[in-house]
Amino acid sequence: MPPHTFKVNGRPVTVEVEDDVRLLWVLRDLLKINGPKYGCGINVCKACTSHINGRAFNPCSVPVGQIRPTDEITTIEGLPDTVGADLHPMQEAWIDRDVPQCGYCQPGQIMAAVDLVKKVQAEGGSVTDDDIDEIRNMCACGTYARIREAIKQGAENM
Amino acid sequence: MPAKHRTAPRPSRRPVANKSSAGAPGGMQRRRFLGYLIAAPTLAVGVKLTADGVLEAQALPSPTPEVSEVYDLSDLLLDSTRPTANLITIVVNEDGTVSFSIPRAESGQGITTTAAMLIAEEMGIDVSDVNVTLADARPELLFNQQTQGSASVISIYTPVRVAAALARGQLVEAAATILGDEAENLRTTGGRVLSTAGSSVPFAELAAAAANSVTREAITELKPVDEFEVIGTPQRRDDVLAAVTGRKKYTMDLDVPEALPTMIARPPTIKGTVESVDNLAEVKGMPGVTDVVEISTDAEPGRGTTSSAVAVRARTFGQCIDAVNALDITWGGGNVDDESDATILEQLRAADAPANLPSPGPLDEAGGVLPLVTEPATGALDGVGAVETIDQEFVFYWRSNAAMEPNVAIADVRDGEAEIWTPSQIPIVTQSQIAQVLGMTPGQVTVHVPRGGGAFGRRLFSDVALDAARVSQEIGKPVRLMWHRADECRAGRVHPMCISRVRASFSGSEVVSFEQRHTSVATDYTESFGDMITSQAAKLPFANELTLSQTVFLLTASVPYDLGAIALGYNEIFDFDRFATGSVRNLNNQDFRPAQELMVDQLAARIGEDPMEFRLERVEDERAKACLETVRDEGDWGRDLPEGVAQGVVVHNEYKGSVAVLVEVDTRTATAEREIAGATTGPRVTKVTVAVDVGLPINPLGLKAQMEGGVMTGIAHVFTGSLHLRDGNFLEGSWDDYRYTRHWNAPPEIDVIVMPPSGDRPGGAGELAVGAATAAVACAYARAVGEMPTSFPIGHTKDVPFEVKPVVPPLPPSPVDGLTAYPTPSAAGPAFNPAS
Ligand code: FES
Ligand code: FES
Numbered sequence: 001m002p003p004h005t006f007k008v009n010g011r012p013v014t015v016e017v018e019d020d021v022r023l024l025w026v027l028r029d030l031l032k033i034n035g036p037k038y039g040c041g042i043n044v045c046k047a048c049t050s051h052i053n054g055r056a057f058n059p060c061s062v063p064v065g066q067i068r069p070t071d072e073i074t075t076i077e078g079l080p081d082t083v084g085a086d087l088h089p090m091q092e093a094w095i096d097r098d099v100p101q102c103g104y105c106q107p108g109q110i111m112a113a114v115d116l117v118k119k120v121q122a123e124g125g126s127v128t129d130d131d132i133d134e135i136r137n138m139c140a141c142g143t144y145a146r147i148r149e150a151i152k153q154g155a156e157n158m
Numbered sequence: 159m160p161a162k163h164r165t166a167p168r169p170s171r172r173p174v175a176n177k178s179s180a181g182a183p184g185g186m187q188r189r190r191f192l193g194y195l196i197a198a199p200t201l202a203v204g205v206k207l208t209a210d211g212v213l214e215a216q217a218l219p220s221p222t223p224e225v226s227e228v229y230d231l232s233d234l235l236l237d238s239t240r241p242t243a244n245l246i247t248i249v250v251n252e253d254g255t256v257s258f259s260i261p262r263a264e265s266g267q268g269i270t271t272t273a274a275m276l277i278a279e280e281m282g283i284d285v286s287d288v289n290v291t292l293a294d295a296r297p298e299l300l301f302n303q304q305t306q307g308s309a310s311v312i313s314i315y316t317p318v319r320v321a322a323a324l325a326r327g328q329l330v331e332a333a334a335t336i337l338g339d340e341a342e343n344l345r346t347t348g349g350r351v352l353s354t355a356g357s358s359v360p361f362a363e364l365a366a367a368a369a370n371s372v373t374r375e376a377i378t379e380l381k382p383v384d385e386f387e388v389i390g391t392p393q394r395r396d397d398v399l400a401a402v403t404g405r406k407k408y409t410m411d412l413d414v415p416e417a418l419p420t421m422i423a424r425p426p427t428i429k430g431t432v433e434s435v436d437n438l439a440e441v442k443g444m445p446g447v448t449d450v451v452e453i454s455t456d457a458e459p460g461r462g463t464t465s466s467a468v469a470v471r472a473r474t475f476g477q478c479i480d481a482v483n484a485l486d487i488t489w490g491g492g493n494v495d496d497e498s499d500a501t502i503l504e505q506l507r508a509a510d511a512p513a514n515l516p517s518p519g520p521l522d523e524a525g526g527v528l529p530l531v532t533e534p535a536t537g538a539l540d541g542v543g544a545v546e547t548i549d550q551e552f553v554f555y556w557r558s559n560a561a562m563e564p565n566v567a568i569a570d571v572r573d574g575e576a577e578i579w580t581p582s583q584i585p586i587v588t589q590s591q592i593a594q595v596l597g598m599t600p601g602q603v604t605v606h607v608p609r610g611g612g613a614f615g616r617r618l619f620s621d622v623a624l625d626a627a628r629v630s631q632e633i634g635k636p637v638r639l640m641w642h643r644a645d646e647c648r649a650g651r652v653h654p655m656c657i658s659r660v661r662a663s664f665s666g667s668e669v670v671s672f673e674q675r676h677t678s679v680a681t682d683y684t685e686s687f688g689d690m691i692t693s694q695a696a697k698l699p700f701a702n703e704l705t706l707s708q709t710v711f712l713l714t715a716s717v718p719y720d721l722g723a724i725a726l727g728y729n730e731i732f733d734f735d736r737f738a739t740g741s742v743r744n745l746n747n748q749d750f751r752p753a754q755e756l757m758v759d760q761l762a763a764r765i766g767e768d769p770m771e772f773r774l775e776r777v778e779d780e781r782a783k784a785c786l787e788t789v790r791d792e793g794d795w796g797r798d799l800p801e802g803v804a805q806g807v808v809v810h811n812e813y814k815g816s817v818a819v820l821v822e823v824d825t826r827t828a829t830a831e832r833e834i835a836g837a838t839t840g841p842r843v844t845k846v847t848v849a850v851d852v853g854l855p856i857n858p859l860g861l862k863a864q865m866e867g868g869v870m871t872g873i874a875h876v877f878t879g880s881l882h883l884r885d886g887n888f889l890e891g892s893w894d895d896y897r898y899t900r901h902w903n904a905p906p907e908i909d910v911i912v913m914p915p916s917g918d919r920p921g922g923a924g925e926l927a928v929g930a931a932t933a934a935v936a937c938a939y940a941r942a943v944g945e946m947p948t949s950f951p952i953g954h955t956k957d958v959p960f961e962v963k964p965v966v967p968p969l970p971p972s973p974v975d976g977l978t979a980y981p982t983p984s985a986a987g988p989a990f991n992p993a994s
Contacts, residue, residue: 001445017474018445022972025474029419034411035404037611039562040643041479041972043983044836044894047562052977061976061983076404087403094402098394098859101867102266103401104562104611110402112981133902134834136981138893140562140612141266142870143863144904 004064006071008033009078019065024048026064035076035107039138046137049108050075056115076107090114093154101141109137109147117155127155190377191320194245197373200252200365203324204245205317248277248321254349254362256283261293262310263583265610267924268860269310271396273318275856279388280322280381282346295585295605311856311920323378332368333359383918392859409566409579409608410640417568417636418448420471420629421478423485424649426965427492427886428737429465436486444484446477453628457621458735459594469629471637483967493736495886503553506657506677509731545670548760549661552753553949556881557653558896559742560646563611565622570636571596576603580623581610588620592627615741616651642969647890651740652881654679658753667765672717675727676750682734714745717754718811719776747812747929748875755808755933756946770795770807781916782809785818785849788911793820793847802826806938810930814921815852819930823938830993836986838878838897840993843935846908853917861923862910868927870899875932876939877992878903880954891963891970953992960987
């Protein structure tokens with residue numbers, strides 16, 4: 001079993017596991033980082049959404065062998081550290097709007113929202129309803145209306 | 159309202175005052191309640207979950223056409239909990255916080271937050287200092303540990319407050335000596351007892367002093383409604399911080415040593431069986447794999463059909479998936495291999511319950527086998543002038559009740575004991591079923607209930623816990639078992655396909671009769687309502703001749719309007735376990751109500767009345783009428799809208815609550831044809847106004863969330879979400895195949911108005927909005943396109959808008975292009991417009 005070394009939430013990790021095991025299971029089953037959730041395993045539900053080198057991706061669909069030693073993975077647990085605070089502004093907006101119901105999809109929703117806002121802000125714009133419409137993250141509890149409000153609110157403080 | 163000439167004598171249908179509003183809040187005598195002071199190191203009090211005066215025996219009204227108006231499912235849930243409950247306890251800890259272990263599931267509905275609010279209100283402590291956890295299975299509670307039928311709030315409301323009031327009383331007495339004041343002069347706030355002089359002592363210093371050395375009965379009174387400071391105020395969820403930081407622990411996140419990931423290879427058709435596994439040794443040797451074992455997946459131990467599968471335990475779930483797919487299994491047949499949507503529809507039509515109202519046309523004689531659930535109103539048309547009849551069949555296809563968190567359970571079955579963790583809505587049933595399949599006594603089985611990632615009725619069944627227990631027993635090791643998403647779609651519980659036939663007749667501007675006959679694939683209520691209904695059967699005026707499903711139907715179905723003589727019929731095909739069925743956030747109303755309301759709109763059009771006016775004139779419940787008026791005003795009913803955009807409105811009563819929903823649907827091409835890869839776009843609900851009256855709203859914030867969730871589900875029911883049955887299995891194999899409402903379908907504008915308290919008791923809310931929202935969206939769509947849809951969701955029969963995943967091997971392999979395919983998965987096809 002080859003060792004794989006990379007950074008998760010600012011901390012270097014090394015795991016020994018076959019190359020083709022998807023990163024989601026390396027995070028959850030081996031590193032016990034449980035913020036990213038399983039919802040489909042095929043890159044459609046987006047419950048596992050995390051960041052790699054600051055951009056969103058879905059670790060359920062990335063073999064750990066593709067991760068390079070220089071790659072920095074950020075899961076929901078490490079999001080506050082990216083802004084040097086106890087909570088990221090998006091998390092604060094989520095709390096303020098009392099977004100979650102069961103909460104299972106919310107780590108993925110937040111990670112996707114942060115990525116979206118960063119992207120539109122980098123392009124010099126601000127997040128629109130049309131942008132939010134294209135977020136693919138599933139929520140079976142139906143919290144979409146509050147997510148929409150929270151993204152706009154969180155974006156103002158990003 | 160125009161004068162009516164009615165020839166059919168009907169039982170009076172005066173607006174039935176909600177029982178919760180009987181008696182003005184302030185004008186009631188203060189009742190006294192019994193509880194127990196419990197011997198413990200710090201203050202502990204207990205009450206029976208039956209301490210509610212409203213639960214005292216009261217004569218049931220005599221039968222009416224719609225029993226649910228006077229005796230609905232929430233009554234049944236309460237009544238069956240009455241004689242058997244044991245104590246639930248509140249403990250004041252040494253640090254001054256309060257703990258309560260609630261015998262309910264928390265899957266997002268907010269019951270733990272509600273319980274914390276009730277305790278905070280009564281004790282005078284901050285909500286955040288009340289810690290509510292979920293109780294393990296407690297068989298002594300019998301029926302009183304289930305989370306369904308939106309009855310949780312209704313059932314705990316009084317008992318939890320009684321316990322809190324007793325605790326407060328003890329704290330105050332202990333404080334009186336310290337503060338040198340009379341107990342009746344003291345008050346509690348912010349976790350302290352305060353004297354009139356202004357000195358105070360925190361609960362922390364009283365917890366031990368107020369402890370009881372012997373357990374004994376005690377009497378208390380409750381804080382009057384008009385003094386409430388916490389109840390009725392918006393409170394955030396108790397676990398919102400944990401949820402947004404990833405710290406909230408779901409079952410699969412629990413640290414149970416050696417409980418390795420486990421997944422299941424399931425048969426290619428529903429309830430199929432394993433004949434042989436032809437490469438067992440090879441798969442056992444795959445990377446990470448520790449065990450491969452055949453198990454029974456019989457979900458109804460000892461009762462129904464059998465099925466089986468092969469389980470794989472490995473170091474990671476990824477390796478489970480690979481090993482499951484590598485298995486070479488010879489499969490036996492399933493339970494419904496020859497069935498598809500078309501064959502089911504044929505059988506449903508053949509079993510359509512008979513028409514029982516007289517009709518000017520020839521009677522529909524389709525061969526029903528079960529009686530109508532309401533009395534035939536013979537003579538309804540006698541003496542009525544020229545009568546016109548409208549008659550329509552509606553078809554509702556299969557729907558999945560999958561939550562985001564799949565079916566999950568951890569099981570450790572070793573040394574004659576079983577320890578299980580699973581977010582069960584009915585832990586006691588889970589416990590007894592596990593004991594049965596393991597050959598143990600319930601005492602040998604412990605069931606812990608972690609918080610769930612959604613439930614919607616799926617977790618009323620113990621399927622996954624049985625899987626986990628069987629695997630663990632077989633291999634003698636702990637397992638962490640999770641269903642793959644593909645299993646959720648194909649082997650998971652579904653809301654059964656059904657048809658609803660509505661016939662209404664009118665004469666001039668008067669509706670003379672309204673008849674609705676609902677025919678469904680059998681719904682499995684055995685684990686949830688079965689025993690309960692049997693135990694209460696003697697009290698129900700109608701239960702004896704009816705099947706279980708008919709009873710459930712009658713307890714939830716109603717017509718909120720005066721539509722003349724009303725007859726409701728229910729019939730079903732197949733045994734309860736031919737398919738794996740259950741409820742989907744609601745029991746029947748997501749089908750029953752849209753069929754009904756679409757026909758109400760037809761009646762209004764034929765009679766020449768505005769849909770809102772038609773309903774306002776005929777709605778029978780005052781609270782429902784107030785909700786309707788509210789959405790009319792707040793939602794701007796009748797405002798000018800462009801062609802292709804229309805409003806729809808519906809009012810609905812259920813679970814002691816009323817809700818009105820007004821929606822706007824945009825069907826214009828620019829909206830319906832928007833292109834988002836892999837999405838069902840199509841018509842969009844652009845604006846929603848909801849007015850909800852649950853009697854006494856405890857937490858308006860949580861209530862609004864429940865309403866919004868119900869609306870999202872309603873949108874899926876009309877436009878996007880269904881399963882296609884083909885040759886014994888469902889075609890859908892994941893999300894994106896199964897099209898629940900997504901961000902691109904969600905209404906950009908949604909306004910939920912919580913009506914002021916109309917009573918002194920709360921009603922349930924978890925399911926209230928589903929039937930109403932489904933119906934309102936359907937009505938708005940029909941008005942926008944000028945044609946009434948009769949098959950739901952509307953795109954179901956038009957296309958299968960995704961590439962069907964194979965069933966052998968059973969699991970879709972995880973892609974490898976996740977670093978580049980973001981956000982759109984490479985498998986996503988073009989957008990699908992279900993209305994095209
Ligand atoms: S689990 Fe990764 S996208 Fe669904
Ligand atoms: S909050 Fe439950 S799935 Fe989104």
